[in-house]
Amino acid sequence: MSETENPSRCGFAALIGAPNAGKSTLLNQLVGAKVSIVSRKVQTTRALVRGIALEGAAQIIFVDTPGIFAPKRRLDRAMVTSAWGGAGDADAVCLLVDARKGADEEVEAILEKLPQLKAPRILVLNKIDTIEHEKLLGLAADLNARLPFADTFMISALKGHGVEKFRQKLAAYMPEGPWLYPEDQISDAPLRALAAEITREKMFERLHDELPYQSTVETTMWTDQKDGSARVEQTIFVTRDGQKKIVIGEGGRTIKAIGQAARKEIIEAAEQNIHLFLFVKVRENWGDDPERYREMGLDFPRN
Numbered sequence: 001m002s003e004t005e006n007p008s009r010c011g012f013a014a015l016i017g018a019p020n021a022g023k024s025t026l027l028n029q030l031v032g033a034k035v036s037i038v039s040r041k042v043q044t045t046r047a048l049v050r051g052i053a054l055e056g057a058a059q060i061i062f063v064d065t066p067g068i069f070a071p072k073r074r075l076d077r078a079m080v081t082s083a084w085g086g087a088g089d090a091d092a093v094c095l096l097v098d099a100r101k102g103a104d105e106e107v108e109a110i111l112e113k114l115p116q117l118k119a120p121r122i123l124v125l126n127k128i129d130t131i132e133h134e135k136l137l138g139l140a141a142d143l144n145a146r147l148p149f150a151d152t153f154m155i156s157a158l159k160g161h162g163v164e165k166f167r168q169k170l171a172a173y174m175p176e177g178p179w180l181y182p183e184d185q186i187s188d189a190p191l192r193a194l195a196a197e198i199t200r201e202k203m204f205e206r207l208h209d210e211l212p213y214q215s216t217v218e219t220t221m222w223t224d225q226k227d228g229s230a231r232v233e234q235t236i237f238v239t240r241d242g243q244k245k246i247v248i249g250e251g252g253r254t255i256k257a258i259g260q261a262a263r264k265e266i267i268e269a270a271e272q273n274i275h276l277f278l279f280v281k282v283r284e285n286w287g288d289d290p291e292r293y294r295e296m297g298l299d300f301p302r303n
Contacts, residue, residue, distance in 0.1 A: 009058035011091035011174035014119075018106035021096040022126040026157035027051045027064040030167055031186050052181050058171035059179040063090060092173040094122045095149075096157075099131045102139050103146075111147050120173055123149040124166065129156045192219040194269055199234055199262040199278070206258050207246060215243065229273035232266065237283040247280045255280065 015023040031051035051062045095114065097107055114121055123143055128136055140152050151169060155162035187194065196217040203215065221233040236255075238244050248255050255278055263276040 006057045007176045009174040012061045013092045014063045014090035017096035021098045022157040029163045055171035058174045093119045096124045099125045120150040123152045125154045128154045195266045198265045202258045202261040231275045233277045236280045244280045
């Protein structure tokens with residue numbers, strides 16, 4: 001097969017939507033591996049996470065953006081700005097809508113701003129297994145009547161239904177050109193950053209609503225050992241002493257459980273044995289520290 005018959009394609013597809021629409025779950029399904037953390041806690045994704053998938057001669061670089069919502073704090077503003085920035089630079093913009101919630105206030109706000117983007121707009125209705133078929137068709141018709149989309153897909157990101165067809169069709173939207181990443185690369189996130197995100201996910205899974213979403217994790221050391229393993233040290237930053245006690249738990253049981261769950265997935269991501277050491281520190285008002293935003297890959301809002 002010659003290049004003229006099937007030229008290579010490469011481009012960016014932004015996944016945007018309200019918090020908890022299922023963007024991170026969909027990204028992991030599209031790529032076939034964990035590259036973005038998933039939590040039922042809203043606004044879990046903070047910065048742009050890129051996952052790389054191959055579809056025929058096309059390399060699609062999916063950009064998982066933070067959920068778009070009405071920002072209240074400085075961190076909120078940084079996340080929403082990051083999301084729209086990722087959408088503005090994409091070759092295709094995929095609006096993911098939770099079919100159960102339909103066109104709620106957050107989706108309405110996104111629909112108002114979408115016409116400002118030049119890239120083709122694609123509607124993706126997610127969680128289709130949770131809604132009656134007639135209601136699903138009605139929702140698709142309603143959203144397309146408000147804002148015409150180039151394509152509409154109905155999927156279940158969690159179960160994988162419709163995801164392969166979505167990826168196949170999306171490949172055609174990518175511009176012709178050479179691939180930007182090696183064939184076996186599935187993310188552009190540094191391993192240290194992905195490891196920190198995995199630990200943050202496990203922390204949220206364990207503590208649910210006991211811990212505010214402002215809590216963050218940083219990989220402070222990654223040292224490869226002579227036996228092929230790595231010593232990894234991470235610090236969990238919270239904003240108050242009371243939160244530190246919650247993360248550590250009685251007799252250190254909570255932080256031990258978080259570490260065990262995180263280590264298992266970090267080993268899979270790193271493809272080497274990991275010795276994980278977790279520390280908890282109080283860092284008050286870190287949401288106003290520009291350095292913390294740089295660590296997360298976000299621009300610091302000045303006002």
